[in-house]
Amino acid sequence: MTESSFQERKTGIYIHIPFCVQKCNYCAFLSFPASEETRTKYIESLIQEISLYNIKPEKTEHYKAEKNKAEQIKTEVDSIYFGGGTPALLEPEQIEKIVYKIKKVFAVTGDVEITLEANPGALGGDEEEIFNKLSEFGKAGVNRLSFGVQSMNDDKLHLLGRVHSASDVVRDFEIARDIGFDNISLDIILSVPTETRDNSTEADNLKSSIDDVKKIIELKPEHISCYSLQLEEGTVFYDMAEGGLLKEIPDAEDRNIYHAVCDLLKNSDYEQYEISNFALKADGETENKYNYRSRHNSKYWDMSEYIGFGLGASGFLKGKRYRNTTSLEEYCRLVREGKKPIEDVYINNEHDFISEAVFTGLRRIEGISYREAVRFLKNENFGNDESVFWGYYSNVRKEAEEFEKNGYLEIDRKGIRLTETGIDISNRIMALFV
Amino acid sequence: MNYLDKIRNFSIIAHIDHGKSTLADRLIEKTGLVEERDMKEQYLDNMDIERERGITIKLQTTRLAYKAKNGEEYILNLVDTPGHVDFNYEVSRSLAACDGAVLVVDATQGVEAQTLGNVYLALDEDLEILPVLNKMDLDSARPEDARAEIEEVIGLDASEAPEISAKTGMGIEDMLEKLIEVIPPPQGDPDGRLKALIFDSYYDTYKGVVIYTRIFDGKIERGDTIKMMNTGKTYEVTEVGYCIPGMLPADELKAGEVGYVCGSIKQVADARVGDTITLADKPADKPLKGYKKAQSMVYCGIFPAEGEKYENVKDALEKLQVNDAAFNFEPENSAALGFGFRCGFLGLLHMDVIIERLAREFDLDVITTLPSVVYKVVMKDGRILDIQNPSNLPPPTEIAHIEEPIVKADIMTPNEYVGSIMSLCQNRRGNLIHMEYMTKTRVQLHYEIPLNEVIYDFFDALKSRTRGYASLDYEFLRYEPSKLVKLDILLNRELIDALSVIVPEQQAASKGRGICEKLKDIIPRHQFEVPIQAAIGQKIIARETVRAYRKDVLAKCYGGDISRKKKLLEKQKAGKKRMRQFGSVTVPQEAFTEVLKLDDGK
Known part of the structure; x- marks a missing residue:
């Protein structure tokens, strides 16, 4: 990528919908069940929050010129992502209203990617209901669906605390295809124990995750995300594990599962482009005009700007990282008062920029190029990008080379990237650069 | 009326958390010379560490003026005491400076074990004890039970023990009246030969060592040449005065009074707690009883951590020593840890406090080795x-x-x-x-x-x-x-001298196993396997292995919450700074102190 193309990167918008049918056992996200009334009130606040970014032309005699100017300086947005929680619980009209508002306040590109996290089972009980709801979402502008499948095994789904079954996944997916959604992502959680007690063998555990992945490959989604189960404090799973009710799959086993899954996907026409993300390889015909990588998530890994709207949402805008309040009451109050509901703002310094570029960039399979990292250094540094980069990181170069020697990291003239085994210990390598 | 009749010298003794410091604050506020706006919470605990741990290590003393209901004004000298087993000697000397003690018992909790130790110290010094029941503002207060316990366990008559709340100030007046009645005035002859007890001292940059003292006989004034009866050192007095608790210069201190003395003394070791001050030209016949030399019971090595300068550590230790007679150190060289110091302490808490002060007051990063006794x-x-x-x-x-x-x-x-x-x-x-x-x-x-x-x-x-x-x-x-042997520890087949310990022969095998297991938990996984071995001489008696790491990956990036991820990585990086490199093995610094904490009761 050239320097100018870094700057041409457009902004993404993340909309957080903190509501769900019931909290899943592994979930540490900000979400909770809520009444319809609360949800309606929340959407109103959300739309008000988006309006706060409106650039109002001054009402002078040159109103028209001012209006044009305002139009020109609007932030360009090419991705909108409804995450949660379970945003599919919203009414399609609510999604439409939000999208409409975003299109008024921002300069939304024609090819905008609008993703909705649609959890199976949250769309309705019978096929007609699901068909209608998904169709309406499509009319509201949604052109990419992300299904939180998590597993294709009903016992595991039950253990995870999901409200859906494996057959719901197939049903919802096929309905979405019938309607014409041609960009669908499926999420799956690896290394979920099949039993609450330790009766399963290593081979059982491996087979169980592989079976899950095989079943979703059969559906041929355009995108697959695979995350290893992670026990987060404050979740039901965490307490279960603490209490000995849940036997976590050991690290070494999990890594075998992960690599087996990566191989399986790569042999099934999927390209791994990030530690946990896989995109269907585009046909020759569509190669250049369409790419199934998640445009939105890619923004998190290449230092693009994104705005987070909604409760507890994070954003990265004009060199500042911020996070909205996590109190619903506070959120609604601040927005009502015409204030941005931001709780935490951090202004990135030079080191923040470069270190974030490196550690987020390392999540990508292509790694991070020196050019991409050193562009954040303000001072004119002599030498090529490679020497500037290692000049900046001279204190950790030896350790990085140690990782290279042991086969965890690739270092060449263009940049650095994790190897397959390096992914397993990515935190240690990333920590060098922060 | 003799001037002595209007003085009361007393301490407050209490279990941790029973409200000693709060009561002291209340007394200072009610009767003392500190303006309310200068009141810090818990005035007497003036080191951060003390505040945090809720314990008093360094003594403070203060003079209070109280106008009693009988119309007379009394001088009350409150002598504070430190509160831990390591400092029992210091406590006993503070108590020796008093004629009575206020025993604070939490009316919600009753008498606790620690209270007893201090009560016995006070009884050893023949002090009159006034029990008081604190925290009476709480609904859970059980004054009758507490009274019964005081009588049964300690054997003190508690029927008239004042009921107070140090927090709200309730009952403080009554307590002061009772204090004047129960605690006897000091005795002594202001015209006799000078005998003054040093019960605390600290180093002041401008005045040199400031001695806190109780005068038993005679008087002391500026210009006197004083002699420390146990160390034999002599000094010219440059200032005397009262502690309010700040320093208020006075013309003289005389028998029965409590105050401070300065004499251009260079380090506190020269004005050791428990020593007796007398006049060089008219000395007392014998010193007050109870003097003990400070004796280091516990030793450990203190080494600059990665990136810390040896000189900085040395400067800090010197500064601490000036103020702490019980602390000493000398240079030491370790193959594993490089140049550092061997330091002697009264006990473990004393050691902890010094190490923590190095980190906090001097912002130093040090590694401490296992404590050891003198063989x-x-x-x-x-x-x-x-x-x-x-x-x-x-x-x-x-x-x-x-x-x-x-x-x-x-x-x-x-x-x-x-x-x-x-x-x-x-x-x-x-x-x-x-x-x-x-x-x-x-x-x-x-x-x-x-x-x-x-x-x-x-x-x-x-x-x-x-x-x-x-x-x-x-x-x-x-x-x-x-029968003792030296147990050596090898990491990746390399002997780490700073981890060697002396243990009883019969326990060597079990200790060796325990240490190896503990190290296995403490030492992070490396890119390769790290064998841990315990050996006596050439003989390996225990072995564990830290397996190579397999996974350290945070898969999910929470909705673009990069900051959260960054904090995790920063924490990981900071954790690494607290590590020490031995050849190719990285060892967290805590290994050197944690490794022998093998509670056999688990």
Whole structure:
């Protein structure tokens, strides 16, 4: 990528919908069940929050010129992502209203990617209901669906605390295809124990995750995300594990599962482009005009700007990282008062920029190029990008080379990237650069 | 009326958290000379560490003026006491400076074990004790139960114990009236030969050492040449005065009074707590009783951590020493840790406090090694060596035998924990001398036990087995021959001298296993396998392996919450800074102090 193309990167918008049918056992996200009334009130606040970014032309005699100017300086947005929680619980009209508002306040590109996290089972009980709801979402502008499948095994789904079954996944997916959604992502959680007690063998555990992945490959989604189960404090799973009710799959086993899954996907026409993300390889015909990588998530890994709207949402805008309040009451109050509901703002310094570029960039399979990292250094540094980069990181170069020697990291003239085994210990390598 | 009749010298004694410092604050506020706006919470605890731990280490003393209901104005000297077993000697000297003590008992909790230790110290000094019931503002206060306990357990008449709340100020007046009635005025002859007890001292940059003292006989004024009766050193007095608690210069201090004395003294070791001040040209015939030389009982190595300068550590230690007579150090060189210092302390808490002060007040990053006692090594050629650093132990072939220090340990406990304490002491090579029932439910156990067994985690183990109810007091008894060996630790087949320990031969195998297991938990996984071995001489007696790491990956990036991820990585990186590199093995600094905390009760 050239320097100018870094700057041409457009902004993404993340909309957080903190509501769900019931909290899943592994979930540490900000979400909770809520009444319809609360949800309606929340959407109103959300739309008000988006309006706060409106650039109002001054009402002078040159109103028209001012209006044009305002139009020109609007932030360009090419991705909108409804995450949660379970945003599919919203009414399609609510999604439409939000999208409409975003299109008024921002300069939304024609090819905008609008993703909705649609959890199976949250769309309705019978096929007609699901068909209608998904169709309406499509009319509201949604052109990419992300299904939180998590597993294709009903016992595991039950253990995870999901409200859906494996057959719901197939049903919802096929309905979405019938309607014409041609960009669908499926999420799956690896290394979920099949039993609450330790009766399963290593081979059982491996087979169980592989079976899950095989079943979703059969559906041929355009995108697959695979995350290893992670026990987060404050979740039901965490307490279960603490209490000995849940036997976590050991690290070494999990890594075998992960690599087996990566191989399986790569042999099934999927390209791994990030530690946990896989995109269907585009046909020759569509190669250049369409790419199934998640445009939105890619923004998190290449230092693009994104705005987070909604409760507890994070954003990265004009060199500042911020996070909205996590109190619903506070959120609604601040927005009502015409204030941005931001709780935490951090202004990135030079080191923040470069270190974030490196550690987020390392999540990508292509790694991070020196050019991409050193562009954040303000001072004119002599030498090529490679020497500037290692000049900046001279204190950790030896350790990085140690990782290279042991086969965890690739270092060449263009940049650095994790190897397959390096992914397993990515935190240690990333920590060098922060 | 004699001036002495209007003075009361007293201490406040209490269990931790029973409200000593709050009461002191209230007294200062009610009667003292500190303006309310200058009041900090808990005025007397002026070190951060003290505030945080809720314990008083460094003494403070203050003069209060109280106009009693009989119309007379009294001078009340409040002498504060430190509150931990390591500082029992200091406590006893503070109490010796008083004529009475206020015993604060939490009316919601009753008498607790630690209270007793201090009460006995006070009774040893023949002090009158005024019990008071604190926290009476709380609904859970049970004054009658508390009274009954004071009478039963301590044997003090508590029927008239004032009921107060140090927090709200309730009952403070009544308590002060009672204090004047119960605690006797000091006695002494202002025209006699000077005898003044040093009960505390600290170093002031401008005045040199400031001595806190109680005058028993005679008087002291500026220009006098004073002599420390135990150390024999003489100084010219540059200033005397009262503590309010700031310094208020006065013309003289005379018998019965409490105040401070300055005399361009360079370090506190020259004005040792417990020493007697007299006049050089008209000395008293004999010093006050009870003086003890500061004796380091516990030693450990202090080394600059990665990136810290040796000189900075040295400067800081010197500054601390000026102010702490009980602390000493000398240079030491370790193959594993480089240049550092061997430091001597009164006990474990004293050690913790010094180490924490190095980090906080001097912002230093240091590594501390395992604490050790001083062994007397009798060589075959008849020489006797004092060894406090295991690395310096001569080869076994040259040693005739080794002697280790034995302490007399007194443990006071509710009777239900006796069994548990006995098994702990037995595991620690303790020898029960006798056991006595103080009351129906309180027992005192008298043990002789090697100091070596007390210094690691004995106190923690005792507390955890007795839910904090047992109290421990120990003092040095004698040296005794013992079968001891040096246990070495090898990481990745390399000997780490700073991890060597001296242990009883019969326990070597189990200790070796324990240390290896502990290190296995402490040492992070590396890119390769790290063998951990324990050895006596050439013989490997235990082995564990830290497996190579397989996974350290955070898969999910929470909705673009990069900051969260970054914090995790920063924490990981900061954690690494607290590591020490030995060849290719990285060891967290805490390994050097944690490794022997092997509570056998688990």
